[in-house]
Structures are given as structure tokens and as C-alpha cells.
Amino acid sequence: MPVVELTLAVLALVPPLLGAGRLAKETIKDVVHFPHDAAVLEVRFEICSRKLDATQRLLLSTDRIVKGRLYDSLAKESQKSIYLILTELYVLFISFTQAEANYRLEKEKLPQIPDVSPIDGSSLVKVVLGIETPSDPIYSSKVRWHRRAWWGISGKKKVYRFIEEYEDWLERLRDEILQFWWPLPPFNDAKVLAKLSQDEDAEVSGLSDKASLTSLLLASNDSAVAKDIWLSRDKLRQFRDFKDIGGSRAWGNWTDGRHVLVEYKSDGQDEEGKIEQKTLDRLEQLGLLLKRQSDPRFRVLKFLFLGHQFKEQRIGFVYEFPEGVEAPPNSLISSIPDVSDTNRPPLGVRMNLAFQICQSILLLHTVGWLHKNLRSENIIFFPRAEAAEGDPDLDGPKDLTPPAMRKFDNPWIIGFEFARMENDFSSRRKEDSISRNIYRHPQRWGLPSERHAKIHDIYDLLSALGVMLLEIGLWQKCWQLDETGNGFQDATDPRVVQRVFIEHAKARLGYTAGERYQKLTWLCLQGDAAKAFGIENDDKVDTKLKQALREQVVEVLDDLRRAL
Incomplete structure (x- = not known):
């Protein structure tokens, strides 16, 4: 399919896609007569819908971030992938709403079963089906027992699975955009990245943070911001008490009691054994990058400071231990x-x-x-930290x-x-x-x-x-x-x-x-x-x-x- 046709296809797909999304939302409201589950599911669905709406506006709006549409700036392969993902979302919405409509039609053909709202058997139903307490409106006479049974046995899993698939497809859509935007010429422009990092729809769709990171890679260092990541000389004395763990790394307690890991770098020295200014500038930029990143999927420790040890002519990168950890790490190769x-x-x-x-x-x-x-x-x-035997709060009952x-x-x-x-x-x-x-x-x-x-x-x-x-x-x-x-x-x-x-x-x-x-x-x-x-x-x-x-x-x- 030519690029122009892809753009037209996406533009034609968006209205029915959003309409199908609204229909799915109404279906969830109709399906869920169970207040607690309804609240959780509707919030998750609403978050997903906001992300989808923001993403399509960002991609298809004209002259908003760049001249023309952002979608048109992508490579053809990426445009194809985005079109297919949006198509899959449309199919997901329609399949879910159609399945629920078919269920309701079948249910209406069933003979009416007398209401046995919570009296003698309510506690047993609660235990078996894992649904709400007897005081919850779920047990009102408006919700028949066969409906509650369906929700506990089948319906709940089906709706949760639908929401999870919705979230998975949106994550894939975001990753598709991220993977193929940044190498392209329009996104090597600091002004374009600045617009993206401040755009409300980019923030909702999860793209603004990545724009900020990429702008750091392209831009020269902001001295006003960079100075905050360098430790003063008096605080560098703290490094003396750290314990060496090999591999140019050490660990210890910071002044405020936090456990920290330090990585040392001593490359980039001049003929006199001093670290070159160009190296210092790049390490400073790297420190800013580490400080700015926030995506947990990056698997990067929380960065705190840079420390320049002049006597040893090395730079220390200081990271905070993950929460609840007190022992030093070991590497994959040593494991x-x-x-x-x-x-x-x-x-x-x-x-x-x-x-x-x-x-x-x-x-x-x-x-x-x-x-x-x-x-x-x-x-x-x-x-x-090892949990006590049989402690479900830490180990989990199924953690083998x-x-x-x-x-x-x-x-x-x-x-x-x-x-x-x-x-x-x-x-x-x-x-x-x-x-x-x-x-x-x-x-x-x-x-x-x-x-x-x-x-x-x-x-x-x-x-x-x-x-x-x-x-x-x-x-x-x-x-x-x-x-x-x-x-x-x-x-x-x-x-x-x-x-x-x-x-x-x-x-x-x-x-x-x-x-x-x-x-x-x-x-x-x-x-x-x-x-x-x-x-x-x-x-x-x-x-x-x-x-x-x-x-x-x-x-x-x-x-x-x-x-x-």
C-alpha cells in the first residue's frame, strides 16, 4: 500500500475505532453490576482511551509539531505497523462488544430463575465465587444469582482479559512510535523535541519523557542544571568509607542513611594524567541523562550525583539502592x-x-x-530479603x-x-x-x-x-x-x-x-x-x-x- 494510501486508511479508521471504543466502554458499564470491579475496570479503560485518543491526535493533527502530520514523517514500515495495531484494536473492541451482546441475547431466552439474594447461602456464594461482602449492593435483589455466578466464574476473567489486551496493544503502539521516530531527521531538531516534551497529548500518550531524553542527547549541557548533580568537595570525603566490591565499584551509606552504589571512571586522561574537559562534559551529560530517565523498563538504578575525585583523577557515579535493599549487588557473570x-x-x-x-x-x-x-x-x-516460611505477604502463595x-x-x-x-x-x-x-x-x-x-x-x-x-x-x-x-x-x-x-x-x-x-x-x-x-x-x-x-x-x- 503506497504511503499516501496508508495515511488515508488511518484517517478513515480512526472515527470507527473511537466509536467502537465508546461502545466497549458502555458495554463494560452494562456488564459490570458489581461496584468494586466496575470502578477498577472503568478507570483502567478510561486511562487507555485517553492514551489512544491523545496518540491519534498527536499523529494525525496537521502542522502541530512538524509541518504536516507526524504520521507522514515515519518510515513506511512503521506506518504499516501503526495501521495494523489500530486495526487490531478495532477488532478487539468489536469482538468484545459483540460477544457480550450475544451473551445477553442468550440470557434473555433462559427461563427466569427465582431470586435467592443473600440469605442462607450468601456466605457460601461469596467464598466460592470470590465476590463481594454481603453488605455490598452486589447482593441486592436486582442482581440475580445466576448473573453473579456468571461474573465470578467467567465474566470477570473475560472483561479483565479485554482490558489487559487493550493495555498491551497501546504499549506496543507507543513502542512502535518510539522505536522509529528518533532516528528520523524531524526528530533530530531540538525545537521539535522541545514541542513534543511540552505537548499535553505527548505527555498523556507516554512520549514526552522520551522526547526530553533525546533532546538531552542532542543538546549541549545546561550549566545551571548540571551543577546540581556535582558533589561538593566536602561531601566527597564520604567516598573514603565506602567498601570496594571490585570492577571499579564500591558501596556504602550516604549521609542521610541511604545505601548507595558508586561506579568509578578514570578514562579520558590527558598527558598529565588529568581527566580531559571533553570527557568531563560528556560524563556530565550522561549524568543529566541518568537523572532525567524515569521509565522502569529501562532497568536503570536511580541516579543521585557525580563526584570528581581530583587526587585519584576519577569520576564517581552515585546510584541509590532499590527500596528495601541493604546488601551490595553481584553481577550476572559472578552469579x-x-x-x-x-x-x-x-x-x-x-x-x-x-x-x-x-x-x-x-x-x-x-x-x-x-x-x-x-x-x-x-x-x-x-x-x-528472605521471607519467613509460609509468609504469603512476601513470598506469595504460588511463588515456588x-x-x-x-x-x-x-x-x-x-x-x-x-x-x-x-x-x-x-x-x-x-x-x-x-x-x-x-x-x-x-x-x-x-x-x-x-x-x-x-x-x-x-x-x-x-x-x-x-x-x-x-x-x-x-x-x-x-x-x-x-x-x-x-x-x-x-x-x-x-x-x-x-x-x-x-x-x-x-x-x-x-x-x-x-x-x-x-x-x-x-x-x-x-x-x-x-x-x-x-x-x-x-x-x-x-x-x-x-x-x-x-x-x-x-x-x-x-x-x-x-x-x-
Whole structure:
């Protein structure tokens, strides 16, 4: 379908879509004769409807943010996806309202059953169906017992499922827009981003925060704001009492009692051993970025301050521990035992861990925020407080995960002192560490032979994800896969290491993590990502490849974790 026809199709679809949404809302009001459930469902539905309405106005209004429509600024593949998502929402609304209408017609044909409102059997009905207390209006004579039974057994699940699907499709719509807006020329303009970040509909639809983040990536630092993230020299003395935990990290208690994690960076020094001003400026910009982000799906710890230790010539990034955590974290690589095939977490735990990491990295990529040195050392977990045996408030009655494995439910991504922006220069610093090179694309080992082209951003990302997915699936450190037992220390050809990883994925991963997980890991480990994902004639912003990464990796992992 040509681009012009896509725009016309979307414009034609919006009125019936919004009309179907209003019909679904009325259907929910009619279905739910149960006050507590009605209140919850109507609020959730109303929030979704506001987001949908705001998103369509933002996309289709003329000359509001850019000249013409925002929708017309998107790549054709993204326009197709948005049209299909809106179509799915329309089908969802119509299917739900039609199913409820059919139920009501069938119900009217049934013989009338005498009302047995709450007398002797009410408490039993309450227990069996899990509905409200006898004092609730649900037990009034206007609501017959067979209606309450239907709601408790079938109707409630059906309506909640409908709302959940509505929320899922809206989240996908938002992610579709985020993924393909920011690399495009109109959204590399600070004025356009400023309009978006202040637009009311962009705020309602969840797009304004990402516009603010992207504007930070493009703009020079605001000195008035930046000075607030630097610690004064007297507060830097606090660093002396922190406990080193390796990997240029330390932890301790801040002056106000909060537990904090500190990451140190000492790269970018001049000939005199001092940190260059350009490096300080970039770290300051990174601090502002960390301070501004708020999406929990980014899996980024709450950033507090930057500290410049002049004597050591290093910069400390100070993060707050998650709420309720008092013990220091450990990394993914340190959590995997040195002896393979031991203490492997349950499959569901590993699928959820892999999903959260991949989702986070993809979302960071959508706003142009790249992690230059992504590896298992920079995925960390905080030990969870162990609940007393049989305590449902903490463990949950159905939580069968071994206590030692529960920390993997909440991974955090750190190492952002090495992060860089998508349009940034590539570091020319030679990297000899095999433990870092091993996660990189083969062309990025050591000193890059050519300037870091933009397409390599995605290839680098996929290589790092592929190696980590292999480690999670096998529950084995990647350098343990070297048959010589030397951890690839003697490796000189990165292609040889890549082939070793691919062979282990083909031979073993299907048994330890399943065939679908095996396939997506294999895709990520390929050097030529476009060829592996079957991408041809992609555009300059890699729209098709990004879409394939989301659909063939992130969404598959989401399906796998939900199924386990």
C-alpha cells in the first residue's frame, strides 16, 4: 500500500475505532453490576482511551509539531505497523462488544430463575465465587444469582482479559512510535523535541519523557542544571568509607542513611594524567541523562550525583539502592558458577531475565542511548530479603522459585560510564581485555579498523545480547566454552570465537532453553545481522532490522516467559 494510501486508511479508521471504543466502554458499564470491579475496570479503560485518543491526535493533527502530520514523517514500515495495531484494536473492541451482546441475547431466552439474594447461602456464594461482602449492593435483589455466578466464574476473567489486551496493544503502539521516530531527521531538531516534551497529548500518550531524553542527547549541557548533580568537595570525603566490591565499584551509606552504589571512571586522561574537559562534559551529560530517565523498563538504578575525585583523577557515579535493599549487588557473570551445569535457575526465571535485559537495551536504543560496553559484568542483582516460611505477604502463595533465585527477577543495567550517544564518535582506545572483546562484534575487537559506522551500533548490540543470551541459556560463562581451557586468552581471530559460540548454541541450547530460545540466540550471534534476520533493502535508520529485533527476539522472549 503506497504511503499516501496508508495515511488515508488511518484517517478513515480512526472515527470507527473511537466509536467502537465508546461502545466497549458502555458495554463494560452494562456488564459490570458489581461496584468494586466496575470502578477498577472503568478507570483502567478510561486511562487507555485517553492514551489512544491523545496518540491519534498527536499523529494525525496537521502542522502541530512538524509541518504536516507526524504520521507522514515515519518510515513506511512503521506506518504499516501503526495501521495494523489500530486495526487490531478495532477488532478487539468489536469482538468484545459483540460477544457480550450475544451473551445477553442468550440470557434473555433462559427461563427466569427465582431470586435467592443473600440469605442462607450468601456466605457460601461469596467464598466460592470470590465476590463481594454481603453488605455490598452486589447482593441486592436486582442482581440475580445466576448473573453473579456468571461474573465470578467467567465474566470477570473475560472483561479483565479485554482490558489487559487493550493495555498491551497501546504499549506496543507507543513502542512502535518510539522505536522509529528518533532516528528520523524531524526528530533530530531540538525545537521539535522541545514541542513534543511540552505537548499535553505527548505527555498523556507516554512520549514526552522520551522526547526530553533525546533532546538531552542532542543538546549541549545546561550549566545551571548540571551543577546540581556535582558533589561538593566536602561531601566527597564520604567516598573514603565506602567498601570496594571490585570492577571499579564500591558501596556504602550516604549521609542521610541511604545505601548507595558508586561506579568509578578514570578514562579520558590527558598527558598529565588529568581527566580531559571533553570527557568531563560528556560524563556530565550522561549524568543529566541518568537523572532525567524515569521509565522502569529501562532497568536503570536511580541516579543521585557525580563526584570528581581530583587526587585519584576519577569520576564517581552515585546510584541509590532499590527500596528495601541493604546488601551490595553481584553481577550476572559472578552469579554463574565456575562449574557448568550446576545451580542453573529454573527455565522460567532465565526466560524472564533474558526478556528484561533485551527489552531494556532495545528501549534505550529507541531514544538513541547506546551502551558502548554491554556485557554480563554490567548486569547486576541485589539480594532479596528472605521471607519467613509460609509468609504469603512476601513470598506469595504460588511463588515456588527457590529463594536464592529470586534476585534474578530484578536485573539492573549499569556501566553507563561507558555509554555513548548514537551520533557520537567511536573511541579509538585500544582494548586488549578478552573479557570485554568477547562480547563485541568481531569488527570491534581491539582497535577498530575503521570509523565506527552507524550500522555497527546495531550489530554490536546484537553481538553483546547474543553472548549474554548464550550464557543465560546454558548458565555458563562464555569464556568457559573454550575447549583449551584458557578462556580464549590466546584467541587472535574473533571469527573463530564467534564460530565457537554459534556451535554451542546449535548443539546445546535447544536442550537447556528450548528451540525458540535457541533460534533467537543464534540470530543475535550472527555477524551479518541483516542477513540473519532476512532483511533486504532496509532504510538508513534500519527500520526493518529494529522491527525484526523486537518481533523475533524481544516479543518471543515475552511469550516464553509468560508461558512458564
